[in-house]
Structure formats: structure tokens, C-alpha cells
Amino acid sequence: MNIGSGSVLSSTGSWKSGDVVSDQFPVGLRVLVVDDDPTCLKILEKMLRNCHYEVTKCNRAEVALSYLRENKNGFDIVISDVHMPDMDGFKLLEHIGLEMDLPVIMMSADDSKDVVMKGVTHGAYDYLIKPVRIEALKNIWQHVVRKKKQEWRDNNFDQSGSVEEGDRQQKQSEDVDYSSSANEGNWKNSKKRKEEDEEGEERDDTSSQKKPRVVWSVELHQQFVQAVHQLGIDKAVPKKILELMNVPGLTRENVASHLQKYRLYLRRLSGVSQHQNGLNNSFMGRPDASFGTISSLNGLDLQAIAATGQIPAQSLATLQAAALGRSATKSAISMPLVDQRNLFSFENSQVRFPEGQQQLNNSNKQIDLLHGIPTTMEPKQLANLHHPSQSFVGMNMQVNSMAQHNNSVVMRMPQSQPTAQMLCGANNGSQASRLPLSMQQSLSSEGIPGAVLAQCRIVDNARASVYNPVSQASSMVDFSVNQSKELQNYNFSLGSNSSRMSTLTNRGMLQEEANSDIKGSRGFPTNYDIFNDRHQPKLQNWGLQNVGSSFDSSHHPSIQGTQGLSSQLLLQQGISSTHNNGQNRNGPIGKPMYTNGEESGHTNLMGGQQLNYVSRNMLAVKAERFPDADYQSTNFPEQFGQDDLMSAFLKQQGSVGPVETEFGFDGYTLDNLPV
Amino acid sequence: MERNNNLHRQVASLRQSLFDQGYVEEQFIELEELQDDATPNFVEEVVTLFYNYSARLIHNIDQSLEEHPLDFAKLDNFMHQFKGSSSSIGAKKVKIECTQFMEYCRARNVEG
Numbered sequence: 001m002n003i004g005s006g007s008v009l010s011s012t013g014s015w016k017s018g019d020v021v022s023d024q025f026p027v028g029l030r031v032l033v034v035d036d037d038p039t040c041l042k043i044l045e046k047m048l049r050n051c052h053y054e055v056t057k058c059n060r061a062e063v064a065l066s067y068l069r070e071n072k073n074g075f076d077i078v079i080s081d082v083h084m085p086d087m088d089g090f091k092l093l094e095h096i097g098l099e100m101d102l103p104v105i106m107m108s109a110d111d112s113k114d115v116v117m118k119g120v121t122h123g124a125y126d127y128l129i130k131p132v133r134i135e136a137l138k139n140i141w142q143h144v145v146r147k148k149k150q151e152w153r154d155n156n157f158d159q160s161g162s163v164e165e166g167d168r169q170q171k172q173s174e175d176v177d178y179s180s181s182a183n184e185g186n187w188k189n190s191k192k193r194k195e196e197d198e199e200g201e202e203r204d205d206t207s208s209q210k211k212p213r214v215v216w217s218v219e220l221h222q223q224f225v226q227a228v229h230q231l232g233i234d235k236a237v238p239k240k241i242l243e244l245m246n247v248p249g250l251t252r253e254n255v256a257s258h259l260q261k262y263r264l265y266l267r268r269l270s271g272v273s274q275h276q277n278g279l280n281n282s283f284m285g286r287p288d289a290s291f292g293t294i295s296s297l298n299g300l301d302l303q304a305i306a307a308t309g310q311i312p313a314q315s316l317a318t319l320q321a322a323a324l325g326r327s328a329t330k331s332a333i334s335m336p337l338v339d340q341r342n343l344f345s346f347e348n349s350q351v352r353f354p355e356g357q358q359q360l361n362n363s364n365k366q367i368d369l370l371h372g373i374p375t376t377m378e379p380k381q382l383a384n385l386h387h388p389s390q391s392f393v394g395m396n397m398q399v400n401s402m403a404q405h406n407n408s409v410v411m412r413m414p415q416s417q418p419t420a421q422m423l424c425g426a427n428n429g430s431q432a433s434r435l436p437l438s439m440q441q442s443l444s445s446e447g448i449p450g451a452v453l454a455q456c457r458i459v460d461n462a463r464a465s466v467y468n469p470v471s472q473a474s475s476m477v478d479f480s481v482n483q484s485k486e487l488q489n490y491n492f493s494l495g496s497n498s499s500r501m502s503t504l505t506n507r508g509m510l511q512e513e514a515n516s517d518i519k520g521s522r523g524f525p526t527n528y529d530i531f532n533d534r535h536q537p538k539l540q541n542w543g544l545q546n547v548g549s550s551f552d553s554s555h556h557p558s559i560q561g562t563q564g565l566s567s568q569l570l571l572q573q574g575i576s577s578t579h580n581n582g583q584n585r586n587g588p589i590g591k592p593m594y595t596n597g598e599e600s601g602h603t604n605l606m607g608g609q610q611l612n613y614v615s616r617n618m619l620a621v622k623a624e625r626f627p628d629a630d631y632q633s634t635n636f637p638e639q640f641g642q643d644d645l646m647s648a649f650l651k652q653q654g655s656v657g658p659v660e661t662e663f664g665f666d667g668y669t670l671d672n673l674p675v
Numbered sequence: 676m677e678r679n680n681n682l683h684r685q686v687a688s689l690r691q692s693l694f695d696q697g698y699v700e701e702q703f704i705e706l707e708e709l710q711d712d713a714t715p716n717f718v719e720e721v722v723t724l725f726y727n728y729s730a731r732l733i734h735n736i737d738q739s740l741e742e743h744p745l746d747f748a749k750l751d752n753f754m755h756q757f758k759g760s761s762s763s764i765g766a767k768k769v770k771i772e773c774t775q776f777m778e779y780c781r782a783r784n785v786e787g
Contacts (some may be wrong), residue, residue: 109759131762
């Protein structure tokens with residue numbers, strides 16, 4: 001049966017940049033339903049119509065994926081059946097998650113625990129048992145909201161070492177407040193939202209995080225990266241890292257998971273460049289492309305990637321840190337970071353953070369996107385990023401953590417990561433890079449795009465963070481900082497990233513952070529459009545609007561803050577290939593393209609867009625589809641001015657399809673990580 | 676008028692008997708509720724769809740039942756689909772039968 005299409009929250013009009021859910025919500029929620037059983041499909045459609053949702057139905061997973069890819073922000077949520085003849089529902093779930101970071105709801109007549117568990121682990125936001133009752137459907141909008149919040153949260157969170165509650169936080173209003181500190185926290189949360197509903201009742205509270213989540217703030221992430229570098233990536237063991245970091249309250253497990261994400265991220269990065277390291281499936285390949293351009297994304301990409309792939313939040317942090325470092329240097333950095341991010345993102349589940357950004361560069365594999373990023377984000381840049389991006393790091397962390405959440409999302413992450421990276425890279429120059437990180441983080445929260453988001457962060461706009469949240473973040477970020485605010489960028493990106501991250505799947509909202517004033521650079525919502533197969537759910541199309549297209553604007557003008565950030569749409573991802581299933585890379589990772597232009601506008605190309613890398617600083621590519629469209633579309637669509645990024649991304653993307661990889665991001669060019 | 680009433684009553688009692696005999700269940704009521712002015716024949720359409728779908732399915736099942744040795748996995752799959760479909764419309768008995776069939780498949784019980 002088809003995998004329930006995750007509803008994409010972005011619609012309902014309530015998601016305005018203001019993030020206040022309008023009274024109308026959830027009316028107008030755009031749902032994509034996938035099921036091979038025509039009877040069921042018809043019934044669902046009718047029920048959803050009665051709930052005043054907009055329904056699109058299809059009986060094949062590929063068709064669903066193509067819908068999702070085409071309309072990056074066209075859907076808020078996806079509902080899919082588990083058993084389908086053409087593609088497994090879980091696969092679709094992953095794809096969607098990775099590529100476009102949309103919430104996906106699974107359903108089946110099968111209510112055995114193991115199947116339900118599978119749904120949860122793959123990142124499904126909920127699991128309904130057939131026959132589906134209308135009451136259950138009435139509540140699906142909560143998933144959208146939750147996801148958004150998480151994204152925002154991630155973007156905004158910036159608490160180093162603070163423990164955050166798991167996803168549940170999500171309910172934060174989506175306000176555009178994300179711009180506040182790193183959203184790491186959110187990012188984590190969103191990732192975790194998988195809910196399992198055996199009874200068919202929707203449990204809004206998806207997987208509640210049972211344990212408090214550590215928010216990998218930029219600083220924390222940087223610390224982490226430093227520690228890892230010191231030890232050597234191969235020798236870096238959580239225990240030693242923990243000791244080196246010497247952060248009170250941080251547990252070995254936190255570090256371990258973060259490390260894992262980081263490694264994945266690195267892998268992704270290198271894979272990206274190589275295009276396939278085999279790591280993450282196709283995603284990586286793409287990121288390369290975007291990465292190249294985004295160099296600035298550096299830091300951010302990591303995050304994005306991390307986020308998407310469920311990279312442990314921690315890893316994202318690392319990435320971010322790396323990315324951050326880059327953001328400082330802006331432009332130059334984007335690449336390296338991006339790679340890093342890619343790595344992260346790809347590895348959703350396993351994302352390991354590559355040590356610092358350096359790895360990112362090396363890691364090509366993971367992120368194809370990264371390659372794309374012209375900016376060579378050398379490790380140095382990363383270092384640079386570190387400085388300025390301190391804040392990003394935190395953000396990335398978040399992203400990463402978020403990425404972790406979604407193992408399934410891993411796919412997503414790659415996407416986001418690249419974007420993040422790109423973002424970072426881009427930002428480096430301008431400051432904006434910071435933001436992408438955050439954005440990514442937020443994205444990561446979504447779980448999928450997490451990875452992607454991570455990347456975004458770095459770049460100013462790297463936010464392609466997947467969900468719209470990212471866009472929000474970006475808007476939040478208001479990079480207005482543009483100027484060397486580096487830090488601001490972080491916030492911005494963070495904010496946007498977070499939102500993006502969650503939306504990593506967001507389609508690549510790449511927000512390019514306006515370099516000069518930070519504007520926008522960060523918002524890139526990396527939407528990884530990795531929809532590869534994503535059948536599901538998550539139509540990440542959220543808001544990442546701009547995916548790729550907007551990159552142009554790379555706006556310099558204080559980017560619209562949150563939206564612009566939409567991260568650089570990780571377009572690369574092509575997130576369309578999004579993996580829907582659970583992990584997938586759904587988030588169209590809008591690669592955060594950084595248009596380094598001035599600020600490093602990272603354009604997060606979200607999803608398909610490959611590359612909006614706009615290396616210019618500001619790529620505020622809103623790759624993400626922020627559901628609110630407010631953020632995204634408004635901000636950045638124009639941002640991408642950064643030509644560099646864009647071209648970079650564009651190259652990458654095209655097909656982000658790689659989605660198959662777990663991360664989903666792998667294939668994605670960093671542009672849009674946020675898938 | 677009277678004829679109408681009569682018809683109505685007949686339909687009502689027929690419907691009630693469906694419930695009583697366990698052919699149909701609550702889900703069916705939900706379906707009925709879904710029907711409204713905008714789609715006056717909703718229930719009818721759904722049931723028709725169901726019939727078509729299940730006819731095809733049954734045909735497939737028949738075919739595979741004829742194979743030797745029996746492919747239980749395939750049958751199980753069919754049953755799953757059938758079960759999902761039937762439960763969606765509230766066809767209780769069919770669903771129960773499907774479940775039973777699946778049990779047999781699992782146990783590789785040919786007789787069942």
C-alpha cells in the first residue's frame with residue numbers, strides 16, 4: 001500500500017512568516033495520499049476532503065515521488081500505505097524524509113508491532129491502522145505543526161550542551177522566532193517525531209523524546225570538532241572527545257552519537273565529491289555539485305546533512321562548527337564545509353561527523369553536493385568559520401542532532417548537509433554562514449533533512465532546511481547581519497536552518513544569505529529534494545520554496561531573514577528523489593547555496609535545485625519549501641543572486657535523485673540540503 | 676408515497692440485517708456519514724470500487740490456489756490486500772475470513 005503521504009505543513013496558509021498558525025489551520029492542509037488499493041484511496045480522499053484538506057491521490061509510489069518533487073512546497077504531509085507493489089512503503093518514507101522532509105504517516109491493515117516499529121524507526125510521523133477513521137485523519141495536521149516547530153526550534157536553539165527535550169518541544173509556535181539561537185534543540189526534536197500509532201489514532205506526540213536532548217550549539221560543536229581534530233578522526237573516541245571538550249553535563253553517549261553523525265557527514269562529504277562513495281546513496285553524489293558552489297556552506301552543510309540523515313545532533317554540531325568556521329571566511333569556505341556537511345547528511349543514520357570540516361572537504365563522498373560547491377572550503381576556511389561561526393556550530397549541532405533523529409531521515413540529511421555546507425561556505429565570507437547552520441539544525445530536527453540542514457546553516461542561508469521551519473528560521477535569522485555579522489549569520493541560518501532543517505526536505509529552500517548584510521544568507525532551507533523514491537511522506541516541499549529558483553536573489557539586502565534562509569535550497573538534491581520512506585532523504589535538500597557573493601549567501605538549494613549555490617554570500621535560497629511560504633518565498637527567492645552558488649548547485653542537482661542512499665543527501669548537491 | 680415508504684423500510688431492514696448478520700460493521704457507518712450532498716453516491720461508488728477490486732483479487736487468489744505447491748506468501752499477500760480493502764469499507768465478515776485465511780497461510784495449512 002502506499003505510504004501515506006506526509007502532509008506537508010506548509011500549506012494551510014497559516015504558516016506565515018509570522019509563524020502563527022492562523023485560525024484557518026488546518027484547513028487547506030495539502031495532503032498526498034499513496035495507496036495501491038483504490039477503495040481505500042477513495043475513502044481516504046473523501047475523508048480528507050471532509051476535513052477540508054486538499055487531497056492529491058496516487059496509487060503508485062513513483063508517481064507520488066514525482067508529485068513531491070515537482071511541487072516542492074506543494075504538500076504538507078504525506079500518507080502512505082505500507083504494502084505497495086512497486087515500492088515498499090518504508091522506502092518511500094525514507095525518500096520523502098530525506099528529500100523533502102515532509103511528515104509522513106504510514107498506514108496498513110497490518111497492525112503487528114514489528115511493522116509499526118519499523119514505521120517508527122524509519123521516521124514515520126504516525127502509523128494508522130486500517131480501517132482508517134476520520135477522527136484519525138482530523139489530527140494529522142498536528143504533525144505538520146510539530147515538525148515545523150522542531151525545525152524552528154532547532155534553528156534557534158543555541159544552547160550548548162543544554163539538554164533539550166525531545167521532539168516534543170515542537171509545539172513551539174512556528175514563529176519566526178527561530179532566529180534566536182541555534183535551533184539545535186528543535187532540530188533534534190523534529191527528527192524524532194516519529195509516531196507510531198497502532199490503533200490508528202494519531203498520536204500527536206510522536207516519539208517523545210524520552211531523554212533530554214543535548215543541544216549541540218555552535219560552540220559546542222566547534223569544541224567537538226576541535227577535539228576530534230586533535231585526536232584524529234580515526235582515533236576519536238567518544239570518551240576522549242568528551243574529556244577534551246570538558247563540557248559539563250555532556251555525556252559520552254551524546255558525544256558518541258554526535259560523532260557518529262559527524263562521521264557520516266564527513267563520509268558524505270567525501271562521498272559527494274566522489275560521487276558515490278557508496279555511502280549514502282545517491283545523495284551524496286549530488287551534494288557534490290552543490291557543494292562546490294557553496295563552499296560557504298561548509299559548516300552549515302554539515303549540519304544539514306547531519307540533520308537529514310538523522311545525524312546525531314552532535315555530529316551536526318560538529319559539522320556546524322566546522323561550517324561555522326567556514327562561514328567566517330565566507331566564500332572560501334563554503335566548499336569545505338559543504339562537504340562536510342554532506343557527509344553528515346548522508347549518513348543520516350550513521351552520520352558521522354567528519355572531523356571538522358576538513359573532513360568535509362575530503363570526504364567528498366558524502367556529499368556530492370559539496371563538490372559542486374566551488375568554493376573550496378578548505379579546512380582553513382572551516383577554521384575561519386569556526387570563529388565566526390561559533391554560533392553556527394552550535395547550530396549545526398543541532399542540526400546534526402536532528403539528523404540523528406531521523407535515521408531514516410538520514411537521507412535527508414545529506415541533503416541538508418550539503419546545503420548547510422554550502423551555506424557555511426558561503427557564509428564564511430559573509431557571516432551568513434552562520435545561519436545556515438542553524439537552519440540546518442532546525443531542519444535536522446525534522447529528522448530528515450537534518451543533515452541537510454546542517455549544512456545549510458553554515459552558509460548564510462544554507463538553510464535549505466527542510467521544512468518550512470527553516471524558512472522560518474531563515475527569516476528569523478534575518479541575517480541582516482550580513483555584514484560580517486557572522487554570528488548573526490548563524491542565528492539566522494540557524495534559525496532558518498532549523499526550520500529548514502526540519503524541512504530539510506524542504507525543498508531546498510535555499511536561502512542565500514545575503515552576504516553583505518547577512519541578509520538572507522542563511523535562510524536557505526535546504527530542501528533536499530531527494531525524492532528519490534520517497535514515497536512518502538513528507539512532501540517536503542514545504543516552503544522550501546525557492547528551491548533553487550530563488551537562489552538568484554541572493555539577496556544582499558538583509559535577507560529576509562528567515563525566509564531567505566531557506567537555505568539554500570539544497571536544490572541539489574533534487575530532493576525530489578526524496579526518499580520517502582522514513583528515512584529517506586526526503587527532504588529535498590535544498591542545498592544551501594551560498595552565494596557568497598557578498599555575504600556568503602548560501603543558497604541552500606533545496607532539493608532539486610541543485611545548486612543554487614549561489615556562492616554569493618547571500619544565497620538565501622529558499623530551497624526549502626517553507627510551508628509558510630512566507631519565509632521562504634518571500635525571503636529569498638530572490639536571494640540567490642549568488643551566481644556562483646547557483647550554478648554550482650544547478651549542476652549538482654538536477655537530479656538529486658540519489659535519494660536512495662540512506663541519507664538521501666548523498667546525492668544531493670549541497671545546495672539544498674534541507675530536503 | 677406509500678410505495679416509497681415501503682421501499683425505504685425495506686432498505687432499512689435490509690441494511691439492518693447486514694449489520695445483524697455481521698456482514699458489515701461500524702466502519703460502514705462511517706462511510707455512510709461521509710456521504711453528503713456533494714457526493715451523493717459516495718457509498719455506492721466505494722462499494723462498487725470494492726467489488727471491482729476484490730473481484731480481481733479473488734481471481735488472482737483462485738489462480739494461485741491452483742498452483743502446486745501453494746505459494747503461501749503470495750496468498751498471504753493477497754489476503755492482506757483484501758483484508759485492508761474490506762476493512763476500509765466495513766465488510767466485517769470478509770475481513771474476518773481474510774484474517775483466518777492468513778492464519779492458515781502462516782501455518783501452511785492447506786486444508787484451511
